[in-house]
Amino acid sequence: MATQVAIPLYDQLSKDFQQRTVVPENEDDTLYNWRRRAFDKFRQQGFPSIRQEDWKYTNLVPYLKEELQTDLPSHDYNEITPETVQKFYINKLEANVLVLVNGELNTSLSSFHGDGDVSIQSINSAADHELYRPYMGKEIDLRHDTLAALNSALFNDGLFIEVRANAVVEKPLHIINLYTSPKNIFLQPRHLIVAHKSAAVSIIETSANINNDAIVWINSVTEVYAEQNAQVNHYVLQSGLVNTREVNHTEVTQHTHSLYNNYTVTLPGADLVRNNLNVNLVESATETHLYGLYLGADHQLIDNHTTVDHRKPNCFSNELYKGVLAGNAKAVFNGKIFVHREAQKTNAFQQNNNLLLSDKAVIDSKPQLEIFADDVKCSHGSTAGQFNNEALFYLRSRGISESSARSLLVSAFAFDVINKIKVGALRSHIEKLINQNLQKWYASK
Amino acid sequence: MLSIKNLHAGVEGKKILKGINLQVNAGEVHAIMGPNGSGKSSLASVLAGRESYEVTEGDVTLDEKELLEMSPEDRAREGLFLAFQYPVEIPGVSNINFLKTALNEIRSYRSLAPLDAKSFLALTKEKQKLVEFDAKFTNRSLNEGFSGGEKKRNEIFQLAMLEPKLSILDETDSGLDIDALRIVSNGVNRLRTDKNAFIIITHYQRLLEYIVPDFVHVLYDGRIVKSGTKALALELEEKGYDWLKEEAQLQEQV
Numbered sequence A: 001m002a003t004q005v006a007i008p009l010y011d012q013l014s015k016d017f018q019q020r021t022v023v024p025e026n027e028d029d030t031l032y033n034w035r036r037r038a039f040d041k042f043r044q045q046g047f048p049s050i051r052q053e054d055w056k057y058t059n060l061v062p063y064l065k066e067e068l069q070t071d072l073p074s075h076d077y078n079e080i081t082p083e084t085v086q087k088f089y090i091n092k093l094e095a096n097v098l099v100l101v102n103g104e105l106n107t108s109l110s111s112f113h114g115d116g117d118v119s120i121q122s123i124n125s126a127a128d129h130e131l132y133r134p135y136m137g138k139e140i141d142l143r144h145d146t147l148a149a150l151n152s153a154l155f156n157d158g159l160f161i162e163v164r165a166n167a168v169v170e171k172p173l174h175i176i177n178l179y180t181s182p183k184n185i186f187l188q189p190r191h192l193i194v195a196h197k198s199a200a201v202s203i204i205e206t207s208a209n210i211n212n213d214a215i216v217w218i219n220s221v222t223e224v225y226a227e228q229n230a231q232v233n234h235y236v237l238q239s240g241l242v243n244t245r246e247v248n249h250t251e252v253t254q255h256t257h258s259l260y261n262n263y264t265v266t267l268p269g270a271d272l273v274r275n276n277l278n279v280n281l282v283e284s285a286t287e288t289h290l291y292g293l294y295l296g297a298d299h300q301l302i303d304n305h306t307t308v309d310h311r312k313p314n315c316f317s318n319e320l321y322k323g324v325l326a327g328n329a330k331a332v333f334n335g336k337i338f339v340h341r342e343a344q345k346t347n348a349f350q351q352n353n354n355l356l357l358s359d360k361a362v363i364d365s366k367p368q369l370e371i372f373a374d375d376v377k378c379s380h381g382s383t384a385g386q387f388n389n390e391a392l393f394y395l396r397s398r399g400i401s402e403s404s405a406r407s408l409l410v411s412a413f414a415f416d417v418i419n420k421i422k423v424g425a426l427r428s429h430i431e432k433l434i435n436q437n438l439q440k441w442y443a444s445k
Numbered sequence B: 001m002l003s004i005k006n007l008h009a010g011v012e013g014k015k016i017l018k019g020i021n022l023q024v025n026a027g028e029v030h031a032i033m034g035p036n037g038s039g040k041s042s043l044a045s046v047l048a049g050r051e052s053y054e055v056t057e058g059d060v061t062l063d064e065k066e067l068l069e070m071s072p073e074d075r076a077r078e079g080l081f082l083a084f085q086y087p088v089e090i091p092g093v094s095n096i097n098f099l100k101t102a103l104n105e106i107r108s109y110r111s112l113a114p115l116d117a118k119s120f121l122a123l124t125k126e127k128q129k130l131v132e133f134d135a136k137f138t139n140r141s142l143n144e145g146f147s148g149g150e151k152k153r154n155e156i157f158q159l160a161m162l163e164p165k166l167s168i169l170d171e172t173d174s175g176l177d178i179d180a181l182r183i184v185s186n187g188v189n190r191l192r193t194d195k196n197a198f199i200i201i202t203h204y205q206r207l208l209e210y211i212v213p214d215f216v217h218v219l220y221d222g223r224i225v226k227s228g229t230k231a232l233a234l235e236l237e238e239k240g241y242d243w244l245k246e247e248a249q250l251q252e253q254v
């Protein structure tokens, strides 16, 4: 157990668990028992420490020093008007919009409430109906992931999205996550997304801390299930999160012939972003693409841990993460690929490239391949480099200013990730945000 | 137009240019020849503002403006253009976006409004025709996957687009087959006016049959050791550079 003395939140969470959790009359209440077990795991192990391999480069202690309130603030967010929400719409994006405030579904601000193809519920209401039992927490390894365990024990609320079998959802679902709190707060949203057999859906998550006076700490868990032949495009845009610290756990489970694409774009803003993205290939013949782009600035810490668990034969996975680091930013990339003995004919590829724009920027990049099958194709690579000075001089020699030349080169570096984003309006939106950030970085030069 | 006076420059303490003097006037074409390693590309780099070179002595003016004080981009905006001996491949930056950015930054420096998409396209078409450069190249990444010849032709296309006062062509002929050489030379000849000037760095007088120079200079060991007319190029082709090296060494001993 880490030195939890330094973390006031630890004791508070123990109190919360005792106070909030009503011991059921019926002793075999499985949900209660699951949450109880999850809490025990957290209590035994505490917050992750740098002595754990997976947290070696990311020390949470400095981010957990402050007092953090664990109760949600008062529930009428009257200050958030539809006009406020519209500021977070993406220009020209035709989407069904869901608005979450502090992790809770806000139906009056949302423009979409489900239809024949998609059902939308808050996770707490779903819990009463026990609809989600077959899915909840099925693949998450609570022993190794104490923050996911903590979320499982004490999550506040979140979304339960089901896409019905054979439904091909044309419009993407745009989930706008808004955070606001007058006091420092620790939030634990929990989401479950199930794409049933042969369903197809695109989900876009964006977020913003709209009251950036107080610290918002987010420990979120999202589970995604792609059933047989289902297709899920999952876009996660992490920007606009000033004064925010975030550990974002995504657990994906893929059944046969399913396709899951994840695009995680992290832009300057949050103090700390740690993404745990685990993909479990529990049946054969699946396809997975993981694309990541992170731009770090100031003293930001961006840590992407991904795992692709090839358990069955004939699965294909491809991962490309690219990072651009300025100022004193630090990034961590850890990409695990497991290929089980049974998973013959696996194709698994991984690449992580980094561009360091300052002497003080740091990247710790670590591929980790464990392969127990013999008939597989796997590759991985990792690079870190500075600007190509030849390219910079070439551009400048044509009359292009140094700052434009640098922006062009950063965009060029990011191009093969950005170019993979299939939703045009989202791609333009992200390109615009990147350019705004680049201009900010180079304005001083 | 260009005036180089007693230019000394080097890299990391190593002296490479050891007192270059050269005057180029509007309407002129100067050829610079010389053995490998004599400093031809270094001279081009120093003029274009490559930061790895340190100028230790001398002056360079372009139309009375101090060139050496300017950033590389300002030199380009003042009308200097270097066709690189080894053009750089830049994946992810499209040829067309690059050209548009360059052209509009140069225009803005000269207080001209940016070209709209339509005029830009028209200009691109016109210049492509002028230098017989295939339309297919424009949508690709800058020089990426281009053959040696295509890269050189792209340099001349850029030159045509940016309409510089003074162009320096660093071994643009090397790696070109005879057809490409003719195309490139025709392009340059069409771009020649009495208001611009060219410095053509080459190894071979072959190029100078297509682009006829007004002056030929021989650069050896960081100095211009001989200047003359086109006849000098022919002489060099026949006799090689050894006699010049000997002459230069004799001069040094004196």
Ligand SMILES: Nc1ncnc2c1ncn2[C@@H]1O[C@H](COP(=O)(O)OP(=O)(O)O)[C@@H](O)[C@H]1O
Binding pocket: B011, B014, B016, B034, B035, B036, B037, B038, B039, B040, B041, B042, B043, B052
């Ligand atoms: N970046 C550099 N660092 C050190 N020496 C260099 C560099 N560039 C060129 N030189 C040296 O400068 C001299 C002139 O080179 P260069 O200008 O390329 O000659 P040329 O173009 O006439 O063949 C050579 O001795 C070469 O090795």
Ligand SMILES: [Mg+2]
Binding pocket: B040, B041, B042, B085, B171
């Ligand atoms: Mg050379």
